[in-house]
Amino acid sequence: MLSTIAIESIKRRKTTALLTLLSITISISLLLCVDIVRSQVKTSFTRTVSGVDLIVGAPSGQLNLLLSSVFNIGTPTKGIDYKSVASLKSNKQVSWLIPLSLGDTHRGFRVIGTTNRFFEHFKYGDKQALALTEGRVFEQPLSTVVGADVADSLGYTVGDKIIVSHGLGSVSFNNHDDHPFIISGILEKTGTPVDKAVYVTLQGLEKAHSGPKSAHTSRLRKKTAFLNGHSTNEHEHEHEHEHEHEEPTQDNYDSDAFTPESVSVVMLGLKNRAAALQLQYQINQSKKEPLMAILPGMALAELWQIMGNVEALLLGLSGLIVICALIGLATMLLATMRERYQEIAVLRTIGAGPFTLLLLIQLEAMLLTIVSAALSIALVAVLMSMFKPWLSSTYGLFLSSPLFSQSSVIIVLLILGCTYLVSLFPAIAAYKRGLHAGLNSN
Amino acid sequence: MNIINNKSALTQCKSAIEVSHVNFAYSKESTPILNIEKWQVSRGEHVFLSGPSGSGKSTLLNLLCGTLTPTAGSIALLGQPFSSLSNRQRDKFRARNIGVVFQQFNLIPYLSVAQNISAAAYFSGKGNSSQKVLANTCELLDRLQLPSHVLHAKADALSIGQQQRVAIARALINSPQLLIVDEPTSALDADARDSFMALLKEVSDDNTMIFVSHDNAMERYFDRHCRISELSPPSTTQPPHAVKHTSKPKQESQ
Numbered sequence: 001m002l003s004t005i006a007i008e009s010i011k012r013r014k015t016t017a018l019l020t021l022l023s024i025t026i027s028i029s030l031l032l033c034v035d036i037v038r039s040q041v042k043t044s045f046t047r048t049v050s051g052v053d054l055i056v057g058a059p060s061g062q063l064n065l066l067l068s069s070v071f072n073i074g075t076p077t078k079g080i081d082y083k084s085v086a087s088l089k090s091n092k093q094v095s096w097l098i099p100l101s102l103g104d105t106h107r108g109f110r111v112i113g114t115t116n117r118f119f120e121h122f123k124y125g126d127k128q129a130l131a132l133t134e135g136r137v138f139e140q141p142l143s144t145v146v147g148a149d150v151a152d153s154l155g156y157t158v159g160d161k162i163i164v165s166h167g168l169g170s171v172s173f174n175n176h177d178d179h180p181f182i183i184s185g186i187l188e189k190t191g192t193p194v195d196k197a198v199y200v201t202l203q204g205l206e207k208a209h210s211g212p213k214s215a216h217t218s219r220l221r222k223k224t225a226f227l228n229g230h231s232t233n234e235h236e237h238e239h240e241h242e243h244e245h246e247e248p249t250q251d252n253y254d255s256d257a258f259t260p261e262s263v264s265v266v267m268l269g270l271k272n273r274a275a276a277l278q279l280q281y282q283i284n285q286s287k288k289e290p291l292m293a294i295l296p297g298m299a300l301a302e303l304w305q306i307m308g309n310v311e312a313l314l315l316g317l318s319g320l321i322v323i324c325a326l327i328g329l330a331t332m333l334l335a336t337m338r339e340r341y342q343e344i345a346v347l348r349t350i351g352a353g354p355f356t357l358l359l360l361i362q363l364e365a366m367l368l369t370i371v372s373a374a375l376s377i378a379l380v381a382v383l384m385s386m387f388k389p390w391l392s393s394t395y396g397l398f399l400s401s402p403l404f405s406q407s408s409v410i411i412v413l414l415i416l417g418c419t420y421l422v423s424l425f426p427a428i429a430a431y432k433r434g435l436h437a438g439l440n441s442n
Numbered sequence: 443m444n445i446i447n448n449k450s451a452l453t454q455c456k457s458a459i460e461v462s463h464v465n466f467a468y469s470k471e472s473t474p475i476l477n478i479e480k481w482q483v484s485r486g487e488h489v490f491l492s493g494p495s496g497s498g499k500s501t502l503l504n505l506l507c508g509t510l511t512p513t514a515g516s517i518a519l520l521g522q523p524f525s526s527l528s529n530r531q532r533d534k535f536r537a538r539n540i541g542v543v544f545q546q547f548n549l550i551p552y553l554s555v556a557q558n559i560s561a562a563a564y565f566s567g568k569g570n571s572s573q574k575v576l577a578n579t580c581e582l583l584d585r586l587q588l589p590s591h592v593l594h595a596k597a598d599a600l601s602i603g604q605q606q607r608v609a610i611a612r613a614l615i616n617s618p619q620l621l622i623v624d625e626p627t628s629a630l631d632a633d634a635r636d637s638f639m640a641l642l643k644e645v646s647d648d649n650t651m652i653f654v655s656h657d658n659a660m661e662r663y664f665d666r667h668c669r670i671s672e673l674s675p676p677s678t679t680q681p682p683h684a685v686k687h688t689s690k691p692k693q694e695s696q
Contacts (some may be wrong), residue, residue, distance in 0.1 A: 001564040004557060005550075012552035346548045349507065350612070351537025351565030353530055 002356065013336055017368060020325075020332045024372035025379065027325040028415060031318035032380045036313045039405045045304060047400075048192045049296050052098075053122035053276045054268040056080070056283055058089065059292040063306075066299040069100060069265040072110040072193045076102035079262035084289045086259075088266060093279050095271045096121045099263040101205055104164050109150045111164050111198045113205035113263075115255040120146065121269055124192045126323055134158050135185030138255045141203040144181035148189035149196045153389075158183050164200065164208050179208040185343040191400045203258035217326075268293075322415055326422045329365055333426035344430050358427040365423030366416065373412050377404065457518070458620055458650035459483035459506065464515035464525075473590045474513065475501050476674045485522060485619070488643075488651045490661045493670030496696045499654045500639040506652065507542055508532040520619055534573060537566040541613030541649070547605045549597035549612070549651055555583070556593045575615070582611040585645050606638060621651040627660070639663045648649065 010017045027253035049070045057065045060077040067073040079101075089097050098121055099216050101113030119137045135158035137145055146156055156162070161180040181200055189195055200208075270276055276295055344357055352360070381403060388399050461481040468508060469473040476498045483489050493499045504510040505517060508524060517525040520539055527535060536542075549558050556579055563575040570578075583593065586607040592600065600608065606626055623642070627635040643663060651662060661667040 001561055005553065005561065008552045008557070175648060342548060343550050345509075346544075346550060347561070347565070348533065348537065348563040349509070349542055349548075351567065352561075353533050356565070 002360055002363060003367075006360055006367055009340075010364055011362075013332075016332050016336070020369055021375075023328055023373050024322075024325045024369060025375045027318070027321040028373055028376035028412075029379050029383075029398065031315070031322050031411055031415075032376055032404070033383070034311070034314045034318045035407050035411055036380065036384065036399075036403055036405075039407060040399050040403075041307060041311075042304065043400060044191070047125045047190075048300075049122075049124060050127050051121065051269065052267045052296050053270040053273055054280055054283070054293045055265060055296055055299075056268060056291055056293045057265040059290050062292075062294045062299045063303055065265065065292060065294055066296065066303065068102060069267070070193065072102075072112075072197055076264045080188055080266070080291060081289055082260055084286070084291060085263055085266055087288070088268065088283070091279070093270050093272065093275045093290050094268055096269040098122060098267040099202060099260070100265045100267065101202055101260065101262075102264040104166055104208075106162055106164050106198045107154060109196055109198050110193075111149070111200055111205070113200050113260075114329050115202060115258075115280045117256060117269075118140065118199065122194075122267070124190050124194065128190070130190065130194065131188045131364060132185045133188045135183065136203045137185055138199075138253060140182075140253050141186045141201050141207060141336050142179060142181050143184040143201060143204065143253075145185040145187060145199045146183055147195040147197045147199075148199055151183075151186040156183055156186065158185065161380070162198070164198070164205070166209070179204065181208075200254050201258070202260045202263070203255065205228055206258070206260050305314075305347065323418065326369070326415070326418050329368060329419065330422040330425050333361060333365060333423060334429060337426055337429050340430070354431045358431040361427035361430045362420060362423045365419050365426075369416060369419040373415065377408075377412075380404075444520055456485055457482050458485045458487065458520055458651070460518040462516050462518075464505065464512045464517060466510065466514060476505070478502075478515070478673050479481055481668070481673050481680060482490050483650060483652065486648065487666060488646075488664045489653065490664035490667045491652055491654045491670060492656060492658055492661070492667065494656055495518060497670045498674055499656075499670050500624065502673075502690050503622055503652070503654055506620075506622060507540060508536050514573045529584050534567065537562070538568060538616055539619050541616065541618035541621045543606075543609050543613045543621070543626050545625045545628065547609035547626070549600075550607055551598035552596060554594050554596055554613075555579075555588075555608050556601070558597055558608060563615050567617060578615060579611065582614055582645070583607075586611055586641060603634065603638075607641070610645065614649075615630065621649045623653045625655050627655065627657070635660075 055065060055069050057069065058077040058080050064074060065077055068076045068285070085099055088094060096117060098114060098118045100118075102110070104111035104113075116137045117133075123129055132145070133148070134151075135145070137143075144162060146162075160183045162183065163180055169400065181204055189192060268279075270279065280293040280295060283291050347357060348354070349362075384399055384403055391399065459482065461478050463480075464478045465474050465475060466476040491499055491502070501510065505512055505525075506519070508527075512525050516523060516527070519535070522535065524535065550561070553561065556576065559579045559582070560572065560575045563570055563578075580590065580593070583590070588604060588607050588611075592604060592608075597605065597608065609620065609626070613623075627638055639660070651664075653660070659666075
């Protein structure tokens, strides 16, 4: 009966109730969104890379290097000479090395030049290795392995041919269409930036860049050749020579055998992780070529610290918005109390005690908040699924299931607790209201 | 002992209402509005209480309903010391034993007729099943000559006459022993008033009834006519509008 009265009472005041519902729904949605993004970012960050001890690139900044190499966000740092890479490879501490060449795209997805070492050593989440759902790793210089989201959204299967474009925009006018890559494998979904990347061989990427349309590559080559003391013609001749020897050999193709002029970033796995700091110091002090080595864990922690402050601020602001909305709810109930005094007096006369009336007013507030919370959860779920591709492509934020975590439940419970507290004001007003005054107010 | 549930005490006592030395003033400083030495109403008696506006009729009804408590003296209802019960006990007693029909009917506008009536049954705590309450409601509405489709209509969608009957049905749903009716005919013409009174008499034949009106022509419907001026002599009282309210009246609020 109490719930019937509460529901009918809310329906009676539907305009004010709807406006209140709307303001609470928006504020709870905002708070839930902030919380979900916060927890998903944290999960996403921690899942992105594991097992890589050092990331080495040209000196730019710890975060820039991390974002461009692991999250595929932002502009890649300038390349590092392969001599430095070779020197790192020969270091006694280094167990394995993954060279990465960044800066190209395929229909909006980042293209990363690498070797089969990447599929062998790169790990994500809880040291999970990459796996293929279909096909194989690089089988020949123009092989490509695509991430799960790339294959899904573009409908690719093994054997399809793709063209790599120069530059990072989603639309590029500089396509390396002389050298189409053939998809040799499709990676399993990881929930990390790997899903949205196209992996090609360093050799294939170099070949694509050497095409007649790549003015940028030509300029780079000239510069590199000049620095290396070779003439451009000589260098191109070498390449042509190289082409003659590279027949696709399905079983014995060694993607590591190719030696590029430079790469963007190198990921290192060490024999002894404890040596990471020492090697980082050595690399950072390198006099041959200025290099920068970062510890992925520390860089992630730094990034998280920056994000964490913003997140705490956003969470605090959203919390304040929710409190404002709940005060609005209490104000709405208090404002309607004046017109309800007669109704309250009648309820008292027919036997409803003051405590029952207190419960009735609180029930109304609770019902509004519960409906708002349910609407917010539905709204946030819809919004997140709508913006999921955009969040992952623009911010590298991969939303994983379940969307709502324990903290979302805690937030909803806290909001209900706050509703209980703020609704005490109108409820006490109803509780204190005298019978006589209400009945004689006509 | 739970005095409210003491059914034998409620049924054995011959007096429905016993007012002894009741004095009521809205504040300590003001002159009392009511000063009743002794007043008694027997069980099953239908009493007509009259008096001019401001003479203290509604104040006496409020004292009998327990919405006001006497400044001095005692009120016993159905053998229970009603004025000395706690607020909660008084709420329960009222809900179970007193049916009130207000001047403005005071139906809850956003509830349907069925919900208005069943709320009274629910809050009385008598524990009747919803089916039984619905059956009783239908029977009462039938006796009050209300069509069955009215059951699900919202109270504010009813005509004045229909609201009046629903208010009576709500007052009677818990089969109260005492029915208090506060000027429900003031807005009615003579024909409508006669028809209403005939109906009220018919449905409340077994109850003790206090009917308040300033219209002396109504006395013919009742067993006894009490004038408020005789109960509470004017020399010792003062109408409420003449009282300077220096503080809130002592009322049953919690």
